[in-house]
Amino acid sequence: MTEWKSIPELGGLIGQQVRLRGWVDGRRSSGRIGFIRLRDSGATVQLVVSRKEVDDASWEVLQHAGQESTIAASGTVAADPRSPGGVEVQVSCLALVHGTEAYPITPKEHGTAFLMDNRHLWLRSSRQRAVLRIRSEVCHAIHDFHRERGYYLVDSPILTPAACEGTSTLFETPYFDHGSAFLSQSGQLYLEPAAAALGKVYCFGPTFRAEKSKTRRHLMEFWMVEPEAAFLDFEGLCVLAEDFLVYLAGRVLENCGEPLAILERDTSKLEAIQGPFPRLRYAEAIELLRRQGSGIEFGEDFGAPEETSITREFDRPVMITHYPASLKAFYMEPDPDDPSLALALDVIAPEGYGEIIGGSQRIHDHDLLLARLKEHDLPLDAFQWYLDIRRYGTFEHSGFGMGVERFVAWMAGVPHLRETIPYPRTMDRIYP
RNA sequence: UCCUCGGUAGCUCAACGGUAGAGCGUUCGGCUGUUAACCGAAAUGUUGGGGGUUCGAAUCCCUCCCGAGGAGCCA
Structure with a gap:
């Protein structure tokens, strides 16, 4: 036979x-x-x-x-x-x-609710297969990119003690005699110590946000890749983020021709993802928005409409830097030229796909970090291990996080994140 | 959490105060090159739940439940 x-x-x-x-x-x-x-x-x-x-x-x-x-x-x-x-x-x-009779998903149109109820079967349809193939390529490319540059994979914990950035957006679960544990919403804090051990590290795994958001750009459970590197300054971080996106888009174009064709993706949009990306300081982005007719004031954060509006001026991702420190996380290094600004970077994808990368140089001075923890009313005893990194051989370092589903949605040209992960977890749905 | 729209056959929808329907899917029959085939026939309903108005409610009102889109927040 x-x-x-x-x-x-x-x-x-x-x-x-x-x-x-x-x-x-x-x-x-x-x-x-x-x-x-x-x-x-x-x-x-x-x-x-x-x-x-x-x-x-x-x-x-x-x-x-x-x-x-x-x-x-x-x-x-x-x-x-x-x-x-x-x-x-x-x-x-x-x-x-x-033999199968009356398979629920027919070749005609279906509503979103029905397809989501049948997500385990919906995966078999050509469009979903195409998106999953692109996701698989992106995930492999993420590992290859870091490996080729000497980054070590360091897995961060999923169960964590209280609070990097406030508990209101964390999923809580009982943890023996220690009260509650929380599902991780970022591996970054755990990566910084690992950068002192291995120099260049990254983590790549699921991340959880209990945020009650109900939009096409949010999931309760999503995958995030976070590189963190010792002695990487802010400029180096911006270059790393740019190289990363160019590399990933190149890999998708190289290896996903068939799925992109099935999805009728306009690949010229992906071919345009080449460095250097336009860079705007936050203040310049505010000016641009006001020229476009927005009433936004300096000091306000961008919403989805603002992000889309900014990227309309360009054919490739836009890097926005030097945000007011008040808009950003406690651990971000101040701009030496203007300490009211943070050495923070957001990369916004074109075509309305929104923020796909957020990163910063981290505060490496012990006393400054301590002061920031106090300003943010964070429990100091919970952060002693994090302060230790600044006590024992502190070092300049930077890192960023990228949401894999947002990146895949952008590559595949699908409007909703729920199609970019095999089993999406959304606010009102945890079946199947 | 807030705003908007919606819930009728397995699915997508029509009927909008007067006998609950179509297309697709399913079952049966026909056709030697189909591309979401085509042609003919059949089966399929607690109109989301509860209450109210009315001679009469899928249709109007109240309430609850569920879903979709958007906002805020973020990746």
Whole structure:
């Protein structure tokens, strides 16, 4: 018996006898001939079943195998211009592994609520497969980028004690005799000590925010990659973020041609992601917005409309730096030229995909950090370990975080984050 | 948390005070090259729950539940 083949191999097997197994993606019959679009390993191929070439049992399978039935087929690979994809399999024998009736997701339109209820099945549709393939490539590219530059992967904890930046947005869970633990909303604080151990480090894992936000740009559980490097100054950080995005977009263009085509993504938008990115200081961004007619005042933070408005002026991501310190986190290094500003960086993606990177140089002076903790009313005893980094061989260092789903949404051109993660966790939904 | 819109067949929707319907899907039949095929037939309903108005409610009112879009916050 010939061994099982997978659909992507078929192009090199023209004229050969093969066995395939997978799911019925679509099916049509026309009297004495029928067609099944078979799916395996993310790819599909057309099976051609001719009445005179197969036995009665095989013909019955063609007639009755509903959408998403599991089938096995033997046949000959043939090149045929009439077939979608140019390659098809002339079937000699068809077997039903498991028959499916009334598969819920039909080839017609469905509402969001229905698709989300059936997310475990929705994953099988071509659009969702395409997005997941892009996500997979992005995740691999994230690791490759850091590895190629000598960064070590350091996993940060998911269960954490109280509060980096206030507990109101944290998921809480009981933790034996210690009261509550919280699901991590950033690995950064744990990465800074690791940067003293290994120099250049990054973490990449799930992150949790109990923020009651209900928009296309938010998930309760999302994946974040956070590099952190010792002796990296603010300028170095900006270059790193730029190189990172250019590298990732390049990898998607290089390896995701087919999924991008399925999604009808305008790849010229991705080809434009080349350095250097335009850089605006916060104050310049405010001026730009006011020129555009916004009533925003210096000192106010940008909302989604402002972000989109700023990026309309450019064809690539925009880096915004030097925010007022009051808008940013307690650990951000002040600008030496104007201590009311923070050495903070946000990168905003074009086409309305919003902020995808946020980062900063970190405060490395012990007394300054202590003062900031007090200003923010943070519990000092909980941060002693964090202050230790400034007590024992302190060092200039910087890092950023990137939300993977926002990046994938941007690459794939999908408007809602829920399609960029296999099982999205949103405010009102935790099933399936 | 706030604002807006919505909930009718498995799905997407129509009917908007007077007998609850269509397309798709499903089942059956037809067709030798289909691309979300096409043609014919059949089955499928506690109109989200509760209360009210009315001779009569899917339709109007109250209330609760659920969903979608947006805002704030953020990645």
